[in-house]
Structures are given as structure tokens and as C-alpha cells.
Amino acid sequence: GQNIDQPTEMTATEGAIVQINCTYQTSGFNGLFWYQQHAGEAPTFLSYNVLDGLEEKGRFSSFLSRSKGYSYLLLKELQMKDSASYLCAVRDRYAGNNRKLIWGLGTSLAVNP
Amino acid sequence: EAGVAQSPRYKIIEKRQSVAFWCNPISGHATLYWYQQILGQGPKLLIQFQNNGVVDDSQLPKDRFSAERLKGVDSTLKIQPAKLEDSAVYLCASSWGENLKQETQYFGPGTRLLVL
Numbered sequence: 001g002q003n004i005d006q007p008t009e010m011t012a013t014e015g016a017i018v019q020i021n022c023t024y025q026t027s028g029f030n031g032l033f034w035y036q037q038h039a040g041e042a043p044t045f046l047s048y049n050v051l052d053g054l055e056e057k058g059r060f061s062s063f064l065s066r067s068k069g070y071s072y073l074l075l076k077e078l079q080m081k082d083s084a085s086y087l088c089a090v091r092d093r094y095a096g097n098n099r100k101l102i103w104g105l106g107t108s109l110a111v112n113p
Numbered sequence: 114e115a116g117v118a119q120s121p122r123y124k125i126i127e128k129r130q131s132v133a134f135w136c137n138p139i140s141g142h143a144t145l146y147w148y149q150q151i152l153g154q155g156p157k158l159l160i161q162f163q164n165n166g167v168v169d170d171s172q173l174p175k176d177r178f179s180a181e182r183l184k185g186v187d188s189t190l191k192i193q194p195a196k197l198e199d200s201a202v203y204l205c206a207s208s209w210g211e212n213l214k215q216e217t218q219y220f221g222p223g224t225r226l227l228v229l
Binding site for chain 2: 031033041042043044045048087089091098099100101103104105106
């Protein structure tokens with residue numbers, strides 16, 4: 001079946017580093033996305049991984065291990081504005097060339113001063 | 114570049130009433146998605162269009178929900194009749210199309226529906 005697990009809540013301090021983990025089970029893995037969603041707003045795209053390794057983009061980095069079904073989002077030099085929900089989404093290929101995005105429930109990150 | 118537009122932003126209705134949501138995707142995006150997001154959960158795909166054809170509507174409650182994208186651009190999502198459990202945010206997203214790198218989804222601001 002299809003399943004995505006990520007922690008429900010995390011707390012961190014301004015200026016620190018936080019790692020948000022995501023584990024997944026899919027039959028036809030075809031890429032992993034991280035989205036940020038502030039309260040009351042729509043999700044916005046952060047990163048995309050389809051090959052193993054680390055993708056760095058400013059203060060945010062995302063890592064993927066396909067053999068372990070595992071990804072993490074690393075946020076450095078945390079700022080108060082990083083308080084948001086972080087959604088892990090996996091693209092699953094099924095029935096030939098059809099693709100569907102499977103969403104996790106999100107990790108609510110609170111950054112404290 | 115203009116983003117995904119949705120209207121209305123908020124809607125309050127009574128159960129058993131009807132409601133319709135409108136979405137205008139980013140210009141040139143062939144794929145359009147409607148999601149339902151209940152508070153504290155991730156988005157749940159209701160329906161995906163490729164141009165004006167339906168790609169996936171497996172999670173759309175077809176007895177009460179319907180959606181169309183007649184000219185392959187704008188789309189409407191309708192609920193008739195609404196139930197209390199339909200209270201949620203309805204998100205519209207769009208993407209370029211089938212190319213792997215270009216399937217990043219861009220979301221509109223959403224419509225917050227409250228069914229009383």
C-alpha cells in the first residue's frame with residue numbers, strides 16, 4: 001500500500017537547526033516533494049528529490065534515500081517566520097504511466113525566540 | 114506571473130445546500146487539481162484534470178461532488194447537497210504537465226467552507 005509518516009509536531013529555537021523526517025512506502029516511487037504551509041495559507045513548494053542525496057537551497061536542504069524509503073528536510077538558522085507546517089509528498093507511479101501525489105499529514109514546527 | 118486564482122475565499126452554508134468553487138490556473142498549465150484539506154491534515158486529492166480530461170477522480174464522492182474543466186482552463190467544483198463533514202479548505206493547484214521536473218504543483222489561496 002501507500003503510506004507516509006512524519007512527526008506531528010516539533011519545536012525548535014530561533015537560530016538553531018532542525019531536521020524533519022519523512023518515511024514512505026509506495027509501489028512505484030517517482031519523486032518526493034517538500035511543501036511549506038503557514039497557518040491559513042496554501043502550501044508552497046520548497047524542494048524536490050528524485051535521486052539519492054542532498055539538495056541544498058539556501059537555508060533549506062532536503063535529503064533522499066530511496067533504498068530506505070526516507071527523506072528529511074533540514075532547516076538552518078531558524079527564523080520565527082519558519083513556524084509552519086511542513087508537508088512531505090511522494091509521487092507514486094501506477095497503472096502504466098499514471099502518477100499521483102500522496103501527501104503526509106504534515107509536521108507542525110514551532111520556532112521559539 | 115499571476116498565480117492560481119480561486120473564489121470565493123470563504124463560504125458559509127447550511128447542510129443540504131449547494132455550493133460551487135471556481136479556479137483559474139496559472140496560464141499555460143495543463144494539469145489542474147482539486148484538493149480537500151481538513152484542519153490538521155494533509156491535502157486529499159479529489160480530482161485531477163489533464164487539459165479538459167479527467168486523469169484521476171478515485172477519491173471524489175461522486176454522489177455529491179462534481180467538477181468540470183470544459184475549455185481546459187478554468188474549473189469549477191460543486192457540492193450538492195453539502196454535509197457537515199464537507200467543512201474544509203478546498204485547494205486548487207496547477208502544474209505544467211507530464212514532464213517530471215515540471216510537475217511541481219502551485220496552489221491557490223483556497224476556499225474555506227463551513228457547513229452548519
